[in-house]
Amino acid sequence: MRKNIAIVMGGYSSEVNISLTSGNVVYTHLDKEKYNSFRVHILKEKWVALDDNNVEYPIDKNNFSFLFNGNVVVFDCVFNAIHGNPGENGRLLGYFDLIGLSYTSAPFYQMALTFNKRDTLSVVKEYGIKTAVSVYLNKGDDVHLDKIIAKVGLPCFIKPNNAGSSYGISKAHTKEDILPAIEKAYKEDSEILIESFLDGVEVSVGVIKYKGEVKVLPITEIVSENDFFDYEAKYQGKSQEITPARISLEEKSKVEAISKKIYTILNMSGFSRSEYILVNCEPYFLEMNTVPGLTEESILPQQAKAAGISLKELFGNAIESSLHKLKLS
Template structure:
């Protein structure tokens, strides 16, 4: 009997539209010989199942079911395609875990930890994982520009602590631009992380659980046409994403081993994509994404294709692993 799969998409953050695109790609390529796929759009205003004619049916949040034409539909598994809150920060994972409903993403603690850049880097620091110098600012704090620059230097990156897709991020070259950059980051989150600039080769490493084993996918090198890998570079074609990356064998081994170590150490599952910058042959960790983009142009599907895994197989595997 085919399994009922809820593909959740949307969310509460600026990444809503990107998540809708990811969710629709999952719906398009999900193996309909194995699964009945249901598009579930989650927003602050409503949680609804949307059929192919765009008719909406409300989700019963008490058990995450939906009634269509008088028939109550329960789901066997949730495919999580929500970027940002509540799908990438642990909130919806905790809800599904309370309901006992399998889902394709990390568990709630790991999702919350990785989504919080400051906490992620702090938790990995005892393992000696290299990362940029950083300085933290919360909403309402006094901003000591001199102290910030003394610690991280210029140029530096100002980032919203809990946001994705490069929302709320600025590269700052001059002290007088620092306060405006922090204000911009505060539009996405009330916590900010300011990091030193690492001048090196940027790579993205996908690590997934596939056929009951942890698998590191071919590495992608990111060459942005802009000043850094910002929103336009990620989504509007203003970058080159080269898979496999044009890096040396020692670099490839170093970053592959480190990405797998992080996945195992944090006890991650499902799909992840970690970002690094090489300083000589040493990979410095930038962040870990536990709900990466899943459009046909997104980095992780590109990496899977380079590994000989098509989207139908990739998506089926995620559900099979969750059900396992």
């Protein structure tokens, strides 16, 4: 009997349209012979399931079901394709835990932790993982520019602590650049990070649970046409994403080992894609994305393809892993 799968997409953040695109790709590629798939839009103004004609059916939040052709549709599993709030930061997953519904991403706590860049960095540094030097600010804090520059240097990066898709990120080259960059970041989040610039090769590494094992996917090298890998570079073709990365065997071995270590120590499951800068052959961890882009052009699907894993297999494995985990709980 086919399982009912809700592909949740949308969300409450600036990444809503990117999430809708990812969710629709998942819907297209899920095995129709194994799953009854429904797109579910989780938006501030409504929670609705959509049929093939885009007719909307309100979701009953008591048990995450909906009425379809006179029948109540209850889901067996949720495929989490929401970038940002409330999918990637874990809030929606806490609700699913309460109603006993399985989902494809890591549990609530792991998602909340990894969405918070500062807290993730604090944890991994305890395990000897190299990171950039950083300063953390809350909105309303006094800003002492000279102290910030003395600690992180110039240029430096200013970024929202809880946001994705490079929204709100700036690279400050001068002291005068910092305050406008801080204001830009605060438009996305009330907490920000100011990090030192790392001069090296940027790589992105996907790690997934595949057929019950932690699997590191082929590494992607990021070459941005812009000053850094910003929104335009990510989504408007202003970068090269080279898989496999043009790095040495030693660098490849180190990045793979650290990526697997971080995935394990953070007790992750499901998808992850982490970013690193290679400086003098040493990987410096930047951040982890736990609901990465899932279009055909996105980095993690590119890496899966290089590993011989189709989108149908990639997405189906995530669902089967989730259903298996539910059986064991």
